[in-house]
Amino acid sequence: MIRFDKVTKTYPTQNRPALQNISLEIERGEFVFVIGSSGSGKSTFMRLILREERPSAGRVHVAGKDLAKLSNWKIPQLRRQIGTVFQDFRLLPNKTVEQNVAFALEVIGKSRPTIGKAVPEVLDLVGLGGKGGRFPNELSGGEQQRVAIARAFVNRPMVLIADEPTGNLDPETSVGIMKLLDRINRAGTTVVMVTHDQAIVNQMRKRVLELDSGNLVRDQSRGVYGYVR
Amino acid sequence: MRAQFVLSEIFIGLRRNLTMTVAVVVSAAVALGMLGVALLMLFQTSHMKDYWYNKVEVSVFMCTKDDATLHPATCANGQASQNQMNSLQSDLTANPLVQQVFPESQADAYARYQQQSAGSTSGTSMAQYVTPDQIPASLRVKLKNPSTENIDAMISSYQGQQGVETVSDQRTILQPLFKLFNGLTVSATTVAVVMVGLALMLIVNTVRLSAFSRRRETGIMRLVGASNFYIRLPFLMEGAVAGLGGVAVATLGVASFKFFLIDRVLAPNFTFTSFIGWDKVLVTVLILIPVGLLMAVGASALSLRKYLKV
Ligand SMILES: Nc1ncnc2c1ncn2[C@@H]1O[C@H](COP(=O)(O)OP(=O)(O)OP(=O)(O)O)[C@@H](O)[C@H]1O
Numbered sequence: 223m224i225r226f227d228k229v230t231k232t233y234p235t236q237n238r239p240a241l242q243n244i245s246l247e248i249e250r251g252e253f254v255f256v257i258g259s260s261g262s263g264k265s266t267f268m269r270l271i272l273r274e275e276r277p278s279a280g281r282v283h284v285a286g287k288d289l290a291k292l293s294n295w296k297i298p299q300l301r302r303q304i305g306t307v308f309q310d311f312r313l314l315p316n317k318t319v320e321q322n323v324a325f326a327l328e329v330i331g332k333s334r335p336t337i338g339k340a341v342p343e344v345l346d347l348v349g350l351g352g353k354g355g356r357f358p359n360e361l362s363g364g365e366q367q368r369v370a371i372a373r374a375f376v377n378r379p380m381v382l383i384a385d386e387p388t389g390n391l392d393p394e395t396s397v398g399i400m401k402l403l404d405r406i407n408r409a410g411t412t413v414v415m416v417t418h419d420q421a422i423v424n425q426m427r428k429r430v431l432e433l434d435s436g437n438l439v440r441d442q443s444r445g446v447y448g449y450v451r
Numbered sequence: 452m453r454a455q456f457v458l459s460e461i462f463i464g465l466r467r468n469l470t471m472t473v474a475v476v477v478s479a480a481v482a483l484g485m486l487g488v489a490l491l492m493l494f495q496t497s498h499m500k501d502y503w504y505n506k507v508e509v510s511v512f513m514c515t516k517d518d519a520t521l522h523p524a525t526c527a528n529g530q531a532s533q534n535q536m537n538s539l540q541s542d543l544t545a546n547p548l549v550q551q552v553f554p555e556s557q558a559d560a561y562a563r564y565q566q567q568s569a570g571s572t573s574g575t576s577m578a579q580y581v582t583p584d585q586i587p588a589s590l591r592v593k594l595k596n597p598s599t600e601n602i603d604a605m606i607s608s609y610q611g612q613q614g615v616e617t618v619s620d621q622r623t624i625l626q627p628l629f630k631l632f633n634g635l636t637v638s639a640t641t642v643a644v645v646m647v648g649l650a651l652m653l654i655v656n657t658v659r660l661s662a663f664s665r666r667r668e669t670g671i672m673r674l675v676g677a678s679n680f681y682i683r684l685p686f687l688m689e690g691a692v693a694g695l696g697g698v699a700v701a702t703l704g705v706a707s708f709k710f711f712l713i714d715r716v717l718a719p720n721f722t723f724t725s726f727i728g729w730d731k732v733l734v735t736v737l738i739l740i741p742v743g744l745l746m747a748v749g750a751s752a753l754s755l756r757k758y759l760k761v
């Protein structure tokens with residue numbers, strides 16, 4: 223589903239690479255944690271998958287496509303197959319929950335009946351049935367993140383990438399979000415999640431990729447956070 | 452593509468930056484209005500050049516039947532005879548100062564008068580009452596060297612000949628008009644160029660502000676895979692609507708230029724020539740529409756390339 227071949231990324235203004243010679247493969251349906259200290263290159267890894275950045279060297283393949291060969295006008299097609307969730311939710315404050323989720327379908331030109339059917343479905347899935355008419359500021363942080371997940375998932379992407387989705391939430395709420403992501407993963411969607419949350423990683427026992435100063439220092443299936451090297 | 456969605460985005464965008472939108476519309480209107488005036492002047496000049504006006508320096512008008520009483524000295528016999536006109540033409544052709552002679556019969560002159568009057572509102576009513584025999588035949592003369600002395604010499608030698616009603620110096624009559632039109636064209640073009648530059652900068656800046664204030668939306672659109680075109684469309688349409696607003700105001704300006712300056716001031720004071728009609732105003736507006744759209748949409752696109760990451 224996602225393959226990195228000797229990928230190095232050096233930002234123009236930086237002399238140290240943000241990612242260095244990364245090779246790995248993530249299979250369809252996997253759940254993968256990406257961990258590492260601040261500045262180790264986790265977000266850069268995610269941006270390369272989304273083709274928000276291009277590698278300085280090496281190749282990135284997503285869903286069978288070599289992103290280096292993907293022309294600019296085809297990038298939107300790639301992103302329709304990838305759902306994205308962030309720490310800061312990124313909801314539109316002047317739109318209701320329903321409208322926020324519908325927005326993701328409207329702007330890719332889905333028909334009104336399709337939207338009318340898909341939005342309530344996904345809101346039920348994330349446990350927000352009945353709260354579709356609320357505005358983001360009328361929701362708790364956990365609920366807002368559920369809306370963001372609903373928006374990322376409403377188009378049923380093959381991959382869901384989440385950059386510290388529980389970073390702003392308390393531990394209990396985080397567990398709820400993790401259960402939701404796990405459910406989405408079990409339904410067949412590949413999930414790649416960046417996190418600093420030790421408890422979550424230790425509890426879930428999924429594959430762990432650890433980055434350190436841009437190097438992939440650990441790739442362990444059923445891993446834990448505090449791995450002693 | 453959902454038209455209603457795009458439309459609402461456009462108007463939200465325009466309202467959010469209302470002051471900037473107004474500034475864009477006004478500057479685009481002035482730019483396009485000046486461009487329109489310059490175009491009208493070019494049309495007017497070529498309208499005048501289409502006939503003798505610019506080619507000849509001296510016009511020899513023959514007597515008409517009414518001149519027997521008005522100009523008894525040379526037109527005692529009324530209407531000049533064809534013989535008189537023929538001998539005058541060969542005389543002129545033989546004159547060493549003359550380069551070329553264009554004869555115009557009464558029928559030709561009448562046809563031209565009707566045609567020109569048809570184009571202009573001021574002449575239409577008069578043209579209905581004019582008959583061919585009231586309009587003089589003439590010999591339009593182009594000189595080899597149109598100096599003032601030569602023109603004076605021509606006038607003094609042909610004024611007073613039998614069958615000649617009057618000889619007029621075409622240049623001194625028309626020169627001020629050509630000067631006025633050229634001056635208007637040049638100054639309107641200058642202002643238009645400056646204002647187009649200003650309007651372009653304003654549009655670039657407005658779209659930049661608009662893109663900035665909507666970066667949250669566009670960021671999400673990008674992430675969920677909206678096409679570049681779809682993300683940019685509301686901004687481009689914002690530009691287009693503002694551009695069309697400019698065209699609309701400029702149209703008012705161009706129309707008032709025709710209505711007040713050409714029809715009310717120039718036409719009554721320069722009755723010997725004719726002025727462009729409303730058809731040319733229409734042509735001008737039809738030119739301004741694509742120019743305004745291109746200007747606004749082009750500047751928006753440029754601004755988006757720079758300020759809206761996709
Ligand atoms: N747009 C950019 N331009 C230049 N340098 C950048 C850019 N983005 C990230 N970097 C640098 O690249 C390195 C990796 O950054 P990245 O954002 O991937 O880290 P991270 O692992 O996500 O950190 P955090 O846990 O704090 O989010 C850092 O040194 C950072 O300063």
Ligand SMILES: [Mg+2]
Binds near residue numbers: 264265266385
């Ligand atoms: Mg990060």
